Amino acid sequence: xxxxxxxxxxxxxxxxxxxxxxxxxxxxxxxxxxxxxxxxxxxxxxxxxxxxxxxxxxxxxxxxxxxxxxxxxxxxxxxxxxxxxxxxxxxxxxxxxxxxxxxxxxxxxxxxxxxxxxxxxxxxxxxxxxxxxxxxxxxxxxxxxxxxxxxxxxxxxxxxxxxxxxxxxxxxxxxxxxxxxxxxxxxxxxxxxxxxxxxxxxxxxxxxxxxxxxxxxxxxxxxxxxxxxxxxxxxxxxxxxxxxxxxxxxxxxxxxxxxxxxxxxxxxxxxxxxxxx
Numbered sequence: 206x207x208x209x210x211x212x213x214x215x216x217x218x219x220x221x222x223x224x225x226x227x228x229x230x231x232x233x234x235x236x237x238x239x240x241x242x243x244x245x246x247x248x249x250x251x252x253x254x255x256x257x258x259x260x261x262x263x264x265x266x267x268x269x270x271x272x273x274x275x276x277x278x279x280x281x282x283x284x285x286x287x288x289x290x291x292x293x294x295x296x297x298x299x300x301x302x303x304x305x306x307x308x309x310x311x312x313x314x315x316x317x318x319x320x321x322x323x324x325x326x327x328x329x330x331x332x333x334x335x336x337x338x339x340x341x342x343x344x345x346x347x348x349x350x351x352x353x354x355x356x357x358x359x360x361x362x363x364x365x366x367x368x369x370x371x372x373x374x375x376x377x378x379x380x381x382x383x384x385x386x387x388x389x390x391x392x393x394x395x396x397x398x399x400x401x402x403x404x405x406x407x408x409x410x411x412x413x414x415x416x417x418x419x420x421x422x423x424x425x426x427x428x429x430x431x432x433x434x435x436x437x438x439x440x441x442x443x444x445x446x447x448x449x450x451x452x453x454x455x456x457x458x459x460x461x462x463x464x465x466x467x468x469x470x471x472x473x474x475x476x477x478x479x480x481x482x
Contacts, residue, residue, distance in 0.1 A: 226315075
């Protein structure tokens with residue numbers, strides 16, 4: 206494997222689909238299989254595996270060696286598990302370091318966000334929106350939306366509270382299915398964003414403070430036979446959300462520096478045929 210620390214990956218498309226993975230062996234190949242055909246020519250595909258301890262990387266490698274997909278994917282690993290937020294900061298730094306990437310869509314590797322919904326973003330790739338986000342909506346997708354009723358109510362209640370506290374109305378602050386423009390990402394100080402799992406909401410906070418043009422689109426999530434936050438993990442997540450809201454009320458968002466802080470994280474580019482250490 207080639208160790209890099211200068212963020213140079215040979216991206217060539219205007220759109221980057223970034224897929225964070227951690228122990229997604231059961232789902233990751235299917236997620237890549239389900240990416241609509243038009244996106245394989247439209248976008249670079251970047252998988253950032255956060256040092257999975259299962260067969261995630263091996264399953265990707267097997268599929269790559271079989272030429273399962275129409276175009277190559279970029280597969281990298283940081284030198285240690287840097288968490289969900291660290292994975293995003295690394296991926297967005299790579300995108301900003303590219304001379305071609307104009308927009309980034311994050312698509313989770315655990316399969317809960319159906320890749321077919323990427324097509325819902327197509328009308329906004331050449332739009333003025335700096336941030337386009339999907340919000341789960343049982344009224345639009347009554348038969349497809351699988352978020353458990355209790356979780357659905359918690360998400361809606363937290364989102365309403367965050368809109369009230371921040372003064373920025375959002376249909377959901379807890380979505381990981383988002384498209385960002387290069388211009389928006391360039392305004393963020395990535396290293397000042399939270400290191401918790403609620404980085405998605407923190408970026409939404411920033412979009413409100415920066416006056417970013419934002420678009421919400423209804424989506425549905427898959428939960429049956431998929432992993433979900435439970436017990437202590439759910440309580441920890443809610444605590445992080447509440448703490449971020451209090452910090453926002455007291456301090457506001459860190460001032461934009463107009464230059465995104467580059468990631469200093471070393472990572473390894475995994476060529477076809479290699480496996481994780």
